[in-house]
Amino acid sequence: MTVIRYAFDRSARSFDENGHLHVEVTNISKAAVNPYYGREIPRSEELGLMPDKVYNLLRDPSELAKSVDSFNGLPVMDVHIPVSADDSHRERIVGTTGTGTVFEHPYLKTPMVIWDGDAIKGIETGEKRQLSCGYRYDADMTPGEYEGVSYDGVMRNIKGNHVALVEVGRAGSDVIVNDSKPTNSKGAAVSAPKLKGLKMPATKEAALDAVLAKLKPFLAADADMDKVKDCMSQDDDDMDDDDEDEDEAKKKAAADKKAKDDAEEEAKKRADADKSKDDDKKAMDAAIKAATDKVKADMIAVREAERVVLPLVGHVHGMDSAEAIYAYALKQHGVDTTNVHPSAFPALIKTIGRSNGAPAMATDASAKTLADLVPSINRVRKA
Numbered sequence: 001m002t003v004i005r006y007a008f009d010r011s012a013r014s015f016d017e018n019g020h021l022h023v024e025v026t027n028i029s030k031a032a033v034n035p036y037y038g039r040e041i042p043r044s045e046e047l048g049l050m051p052d053k054v055y056n057l058l059r060d061p062s063e064l065a066k067s068v069d070s071f072n073g074l075p076v077m078d079v080h081i082p083v084s085a086d087d088s089h090r091e092r093i094v095g096t097t098g099t100g101t102v103f104e105h106p107y108l109k110t111p112m113v114i115w116d117g118d119a120i121k122g123i124e125t126g127e128k129r130q131l132s133c134g135y136r137y138d139a140d141m142t143p144g145e146y147e148g149v150s151y152d153g154v155m156r157n158i159k160g161n162h163v164a165l166v167e168v169g170r171a172g173s174d175v176i177v178n179d180s181k182p183t184n185s186k187g188a189a190v191s192a193p194k195l196k197g198l199k200m201p202a203t204k205e206a207a208l209d210a211v212l213a214k215l216k217p218f219l220a221a222d223a224d225m226d227k228v229k230d231c232m233s234q235d236d237d238d239m240d241d242d243d244e245d246e247d248e249a250k251k252k253a254a255a256d257k258k259a260k261d262d263a264e265e266e267a268k269k270r271a272d273a274d275k276s277k278d279d280d281k282k283a284m285d286a287a288i289k290a291a292t293d294k295v296k297a298d299m300i301a302v303r304e305a306e307r308v309v310l311p312l313v314g315h316v317h318g319m320d321s322a323e324a325i326y327a328y329a330l331k332q333h334g335v336d337t338t339n340v341h342p343s344a345f346p347a348l349i350k351t352i353g354r355s356n357g358a359p360a361m362a363t364d365a366s367a368k369t370l371a372d373l374v375p376s377i378n379r380v381r382k383a
Helices: 061-066 117-125 204-218 225-313 322-332 342-351 375-379
Strands: 013-015 021-030 033-037 054-058 075-077 093-097 102-104 107-114 130-140 144-146 149-151 153-166
Touching: 021 130, 033 149, 054 149, 061 102, 061 153, 093 117, 107 117, 117 153, 225 322, 225 342, 322 342
Parallel strands: 054 153, 075 153
Antiparallel strands: 013 021, 021 107, 033 054, 075 093, 093 107, 102 107, 130 153, 144 149
């Protein structure tokens, strides 16, 4: 499928009895250099153009002159949209160009009639009163210069397709009821190329002298040029005063905004500090509760251990942990706890049998017989 790209490029007005707007003649395009993104240019890939790079193209006057017949009887649209017999987009058509299109350097001009009420209102209010041509062309990417403006290529074989009512035209504000200005990825308009060699006067005095030189042919022969210059200087001083007032207003607004921002920032810092203090208190309360709960749990565990070992070793004193109590009881019963995790001590305690149902004595050494406890017992004889 062949993809056709279009270039989207301003009057005596009257109304007929039907309310239609007739324009005797209007500029619809202009010989000029305008910016286009690579993606807008026909055969851009074949030409090796980068899609997001801006290229300045010349709408060549000789090419516009050859294109006049193709702009006769074209539909005028309320938006830029290519049209054909098979796809006319009739709901977007608001008028038509006439049949007397001409090229008068540097403008392409044509009669026009607008039928649609909303479109007429947009023209009258200025909301949409610029005209922008849609046309086919061949891109000749041969660089050059036109009227002091450098260009990257030339539009050849221009053939009209439609004319659109737009807010801002690419051909310029002198093409009124123009080619829509392209925008970059952020929606900002791409500026037209600058003229070479144009310089602003270095001083205000030089600027006044330049303006006076232009005005002199239109002034009376005996006009006092010094007085004219004084008047112009006075007006300029008044404008400077206005600029100073405006600058002061901007400075005050900026200072007010900074004061407001500083106050908001200070309030935020105070709020953050209060929140931090509250968070610290909550954390401390939680830590105290956790420590208290642990002490309670340890005390309960100690009491339970004392209860469990009571039948085995009697009352145990001076031990402040359940682990120590269990270990002591196991040692007294000859149970080796080397490499045994303290969590297993309660289970080992349960394996120790009771001797005659009487609690065992707490001693410093193991004694299994009476002779072991009283060595001289063997010398005692029965009577």
